[in-house]
Structures are given as C-alpha cells and as structure tokens.
Amino acid sequence: xxxxxxxxxxxxxxxxxxxxxxxxxxxxxxxxxxxxxxxxxxxxxxxxxxxxxxxxxxxxxxxxxxxxxxxxxxxxxxxxxxxxxxxxxxxxxxxxxxxxxxxxxxxxxxxxxxxxxxxxxxxxxxxxxxxxxxxxxxxxxxxxxxxxxxxxxxxxxxxxxxxxxxxxxxxxxxxxxxxxxxxxxxxxxxxxxxxxxxxxxxxxxxxxxxxxx
Amino acid sequence: xxxxxxxxxxxxxxxxxxxxxxxxxxxxxxxxxxxxxxxxxxxxxxxxxxxxxxxxxxxxxxxxxxxxxxxxxxxxxxxxxxxxxxxxxxxxxxxxxxxxxxxxxxxxxxxxxxxxxxxxxxxxxxxxxxxxxxxxxxxxxxxxxxxxxxxxxxxxxxxxxxxxxxxxxxxxxxxxxxxxxxxxxxxxxxxxxxxxxxxxxxxxxxxxxxxxxxxxxxxxxxxxxxxxxxxxxxxxxxxxxxxxxxxxxxxxxxxxxxxxxxxxxxx
Numbered sequence: 095x096x097x098x099x100x101x102x103x104x105x106x107x108x109x110x111x112x113x114x115x116x117x118x119x120x121x122x123x124x125x126x127x128x129x130x131x132x133x134x135x136x137x138x139x140x141x142x143x144x145x146x147x148x149x150x151x152x153x154x155x156x157x158x159x160x161x162x163x164x165x166x167x168x169x170x171x172x173x174x175x176x177x178x179x180x181x182x183x184x185x186x187x188x189x190x191x192x193x194x195x196x197x198x199x200x201x202x203x204x205x206x207x208x209x210x211x212x213x214x215x216x217x218x219x220x221x222x223x224x225x226x227x228x229x230x231x232x233x234x235x236x237x238x239x240x241x242x243x244x245x246x247x248x249x250x251x252x253x254x255x256x257x258x259x260x261x262x263x264x265x266x267x268x269x270x271x272x273x274x275x276x277x278x279x280x281x282x283x284x285x286x287x288x289x290x291x292x293x294x295x296x297x298x299x300x301x302x303x304x305x306x307x
Numbered sequence: 308x309x310x311x312x313x314x315x316x317x318x319x320x321x322x323x324x325x326x327x328x329x330x331x332x333x334x335x336x337x338x339x340x341x342x343x344x345x346x347x348x349x350x351x352x353x354x355x356x357x358x359x360x361x362x363x364x365x366x367x368x369x370x371x372x373x374x375x376x377x378x379x380x381x382x383x384x385x386x387x388x389x390x391x392x393x394x395x396x397x398x399x400x401x402x403x404x405x406x407x408x409x410x411x412x413x414x415x416x417x418x419x420x421x422x423x424x425x426x427x428x429x430x431x432x433x434x435x436x437x438x439x440x441x442x443x444x445x446x447x448x449x450x451x452x453x454x455x456x457x458x459x460x461x462x463x464x465x466x467x468x469x470x471x472x473x474x475x476x477x478x479x480x481x482x483x484x485x486x487x488x489x490x491x492x493x494x495x496x497x498x499x500x501x502x503x504x505x506x507x508x509x510x511x512x513x514x515x516x517x518x519x520x521x522x523x524x525x526x527x528x529x530x531x532x533x534x535x536x537x538x539x540x541x542x543x544x545x546x547x548x549x550x551x552x553x554x555x556x557x558x559x560x561x562x563x564x565x566x567x568x569x570x571x572x573x574x
Contacts, residue, residue: 191536205536209555212538219545
C-alpha cells in the first residue's frame with residue numbers, strides 16, 4: 095500500500111511539473127492609443143475562444159484598464175500554444191481632455207476620461223515591468239512610427255529581453271505604410287495585418303505560436 | 308542633524324522618531340530638514356515668518372536631492388526636505404499658529420507636511436492614499452496630552468530608512484508645488500512665493516538651477532498634472548517605479564499600491 099502511495103505521489107509530481115512548464119505565457123498587447131490593440135485582442139479572443147475582450151472605439155483611450163483574457167489556445171501546425179492576452183491602455187506621454195471634446199463629450203466626462211487614461215498608462219507601464227512574458231506591439235501603419243513612445247517602449251521591451259512581435263495594423267486603410275514601420279524597427283520582424291478586417295491573421299497566429307509558444 | 312525644531316532649535320538625526328509627536332523640549336511641531344551634506348553651517352531658523360535673505364534660492368536647492376537617484380535612500384530627501392517648505396507655505400491655513408501649541412493640539416507636521424496646502428480644510432480626516440502606514444501611525448498623538456510623544460517612539464520598529472523612505476515615496480506633492488515645478492526659473496523667485504523661506508541657509512557650490520529643474524521634471528515626477536484633465540507622463544519613471552499608481556485624485560494626489568516587498572531592499 096505504501097509502495098502504491100509513493101508511486102502515485104511521484105506520478106502526480108511529474109504531471110504537476112509538466113503542467114507547470116506549460117503554464118500559459120502572459121502576452122501584453124502594447125502600443126500607442128488608437129493603434130487597434132483592443133480590436134486585435136478581440137479578434138484573437140473571438141477566433142479562439144468565442145468571447146471578446148473589451149469595447150473598441152475610434153475615440154482614443156477607450157481602454158483605460160488592462161483587460162485580460164486567459165487561456166487562449168492557439169493551434170498552429172498541429173501544435174497548441176496557450177497564452178493569456180493582456181490588452182493594455184494606449185501608452186502616451188501626454189493626455190489632454192481637450193482631445194476628447196472633439197468627440198462630443200462633455201467637459202466633465204472628458205476630464206474624467208483623461209484622468210482614467212493617465213491611470214491606464216501608469217497601469218500599462220506597471221504591467222510591462224512586472225507581469226508580461228512577451229509583447230505584441232501594435233502600430234497604426236498609417237502613422238509615423240518614429241515617436242518617443244514607440245522608441246521608449248521598444249527599448250524597454252528589448253532591455254528586458256522580452257520576445258516581441260511588431261504588428262503593422264490598419265493595412266486596410268489607404269495611407270498604410272508597412273515598410274515605414276519595418277524600417278523604424280529593423281531589429282524586429284514586422285507583420286502587416288488588419289485586425290478590423292481580419293486580413294493576414296493566419297500569419298499573425300503563426301508568428302504568435304512561434305514567438306510565444 | 309537633518310531635522311531641527313524651528314521653535315527651540317533642537318536637532319534630531321535623520322529618521323528620528325522622537326520628533327514625530329512634537330519636539331520633546333518645547334512641544335513645537337514645526338521642523339526643518341537639512342540633508343547631512345548641508346549641515347556644515349546650519350543655523351536655527353526662527354520659524355516661518357522671518358524669511359532669511361537667501362531664502363529665494365531654497366526651492367531649487369531643495370530639489371537637488373531627487374536628481375541623484377542612485378539609491379533608494381536618496382529618495383527620502385525630497386519629501387523630508389520639503390517639509391518645512393510646505394509648512395511655511397501655508398500661513399493662511401492655520402499651520403503657523405500651531406507653532407507654540409503642544410503637539411497634541413495639532414498634527415505633528417512631519418506627517419502632514421507635503422499635504423499641508425491641500426489638507427488644510429480637513430486636517431483630521433484620514434488621508435485617502437492609504438498606502439502610508441508609517442505616516443498614519445505617527446500623525447495623531449494618541450494620548451492627546453503627551454507633548455513628548457514618547458509613547459509613539461517604540462511603536463515603529465522599522466529602520467530609519469524605511470520610515471523616511473516610505474514617507475518620501477508616499478507623501479504627496481501639493482498642487483502648488485506641481486505648479487511651481489513647472490514654472491520658469493526666473494518666475495519662481497520673482498513670485499515671492501511664501502514657500503521660499505524654508506531651510507534657507509543653504510550653502511556650498513550650487514548646481515545650475517536650470518539643469519536641476521529640468522532633471523527634476525524629467526526624472527522625478529512620473530505624472531505631472533498640468534491642469535485638471537491635462538497630464539504629462541514620464542514613462543521611464545512610471546516604468547521604474549516599484550509601486551503601482553492606482554488612481555489620481557483631483558487635488559493632485561495619487562493612490563498607490565505599495566509593493567509587498569517594500570522596505571526589504573532598504574534594510
């Protein structure tokens with residue numbers, strides 16, 4: 095009896111170890127405001143779990159709290175990769191309530207949104223330091239990628255040796271320039287996509303499996 | 308002697324707990340802070356209403372400490388150092404009147420210093436940023452009549468660095484200070500700001516004020532409140548911070564989550 099118990103113990107210890115090694119990686123979706131981070135997070139979550147992560151909006155700073163979708167299983171080439179997706183608030187160095195006034199918002203609401211957005215940036219930076227195992231960096235390919243925020247965040251990600259995938263989003267828009275993003279961060283692979291339209295998501299999933307699997 | 312009672316001139320070592328319930332000698336509850344490097348020709352200051360001639364330069368000097376961010380203990384300087392500044396900055400809110408009262412009558416200033424301006428309306432209410440256990444514990448004198456505060460002496464067993472560090476990191480900058488930090492160098496002294504009469508007798512070679520201010524703005528503040536609803540963020544500082552800013556208050560305070568391991572590295 096004692097022998098059997100011992101055997102059972104050691105088996106469960108081995109399987110525990112296996113599961114621990116398989117613990118889902120926590121992948122943060124980072125980028126400036128309005129790059130399409132939530133749209134991408136929702137796309138990934140819907141494709142693989144059927145649920146959404148959070149509301150999308152064309153107004154900047156719609157996401158003001160990091161939102162997590164756990165245990166997203168992505169299957170690629172017969173291989174399963176399980177990740178936790180963290181959709182983070184857009185990172186910026188300046189938040190001004192006035193930019194929300196253009197979106198038919200009352201001043202009080204705009205000021206509150208601005209404060210929450212600022213808290214969101216603080217939260218996103220905190221997560222980057224403490225809680226992510228890899229980063230999907232989303233950029234709007236219709237805008238100039240040479241910004242202080244992008245340079246700083248990519249620099250932090252590199253200094254932490256986090257695996258990072260750079261996505262050039264919004265390829266469905268006319269002004270999209272993927273090459274400009276590839277040129278800005280030549281040390282990383284840049285994957286074009288339209289999270290909104292679902293264009294090139296296959297390659298995105300392949301790369302996610304490759305980078306974070 | 309980094310801390311000095313502005314009423315009787317008694318000095319206290321950095322991190323001293325004696326003074327937390329008021330000066331044991333005279334009951335005064337206003338102290339000025341000088342970092343060790345400035346104690347060379349320290350002189351007693353006679354309180355908030357007689358600003359020495361050199362005082363104009365004190366705010367920038369106050370801020371020279373935070374620019375040196377080599378070690379966590381360096382961070383204790385800014386807030387502690389600003390304590391007297393803040394007190395004397397609020398002549399209208401009744402703080403100076405507390406000078407000659409026993410400590411039990413009013414808050415020991417070391418706890419409320421940085422919030423003096425903002426807290427003046429409701430100094431008795433608990434602070435919303437609950438991440439300041441060290442401060443909270445020393446704020447009211449529980450005996451209500453014990454001017455030397457010896458009973459609070461043994462309550463805190465933590466190291467000097469911990470108390471000072473926690474205070475420096477958790478105390479909040481008043482809106483007035485935020486505003487002042489964003490002003491031009493020229494306009495700051497010209498404004499005749501009552502804050503300027505802090506530990507005035509500073510000495511020694513003074514680094515360029517412009518540089519200090521720039522450095523401070525760039526390095527020390529993680530979130531600068533330009534005006535309500537308008538913020539500037541220092542991403543590196545936010546990233547480097549151990550604690551996590553949970554929410555911003557209207558008056559410029561932060562609510563932060565203190566890391567679990569707080570203080571361990573300070574030992």
